[in-house]
Amino acid sequence: MDQRGDYDILYELLCCDPDIVVCINRICNACLHNSWEISDNGRPINDALKQKLQKMYDVFMRDCVRMMYMCGFAAFYVRRVNKIPLPFCPVIGTFTWRSVVSECKKTGSNAVYEVTLLKGGVQQRDLHILNYYSPIISPNVKTPMQALLSQYKAVMEMHQTIRASNKWNQEKHIVVTENMDIKDQTTSGLQMLDDMRRYTLSGEHALMGDKVVRLKNRYNRELKNTNEAKMEWIHDQFGGDGSTQGIGTHILPPNMNVVELSNIVYGNEYEVLLQQYRESVHTFFGLQN
């Protein structure tokens, strides 16, 4: 959780992953499907006040549930809205947290959660923190959902790999290699092959003198090599009207071997990983899948 990216993945996991969202919703529905009752000095609070508090308290308690699983605690501050004091959880993404070794006289614990507010205008002293899980002093464990976070990252990496594979498979990939059987070649044969390749690609050869005849097309335009001459001829033949127009033609040097690469085939690792992750999510929240 030292890296900013880990926090962002945790927020994504908590707010967008369907399995986590469903589990948190199920817990909220189980806990908050009935109304709550508050009594002050043994007397229930009056209906008018309860009606005013009801809506905000319901939202606040859902935020608390999400926060306690994400951070291990619920933090809140109280602000007056239309003269009514209402509780709010700091918005996800506006704070970071860590466990620090510190004597807490209130709870007796030797470690406490420390919340750092990054934005939002809430003062540190206004924040109240209530532990759901006790803090753990460890560089590796910063959230109760640490294991789920690691599994989620692995699932996402696998998902991205499969997407990249699918993209690769959508395109045709070929490899061009030179086809040459060494054992059938003599030294002079190899020399001839080199000369032929040079002549085809560049139009030049070892025996070329100053008075060599230059290649030209029918319009007397000079051609640099025989490849160009072939292309000129092909364009001349296929560049006309009708069905031959717009035909793409490629010419390869001699002795070229074209091989089409096969598709990337992936196994069932993604499905296995996803299944394990889903089971872990339901186990973490103590819910039946």
Next chain:
Amino acid sequence: MQVANKSVSEFISTEQHINTQNVINFLQNVLQQVYAESFHVDMQTVQVVIKAQARASFNSTDDIKKLSETQALAPQLKTKIGQLMDSAI
């Protein structure tokens, strides 16, 4: 989901029910502190009660029939169900 044909796994498990109760206890504690902080009263004088979801629920008349046959319904509940049926008619 009918009680009559339900398997044990279809009810909310004891473990799940305890988990829910733990979350409720925590939320009660949070609301107690919130109310005390909001209205500047002593936390000890504030009591918050959040009721947990029942472990099983009626989803059809078959459920009621089965529970009634096994004498599992209290008379008060029977009266309530009767009133509910009257209002439905």
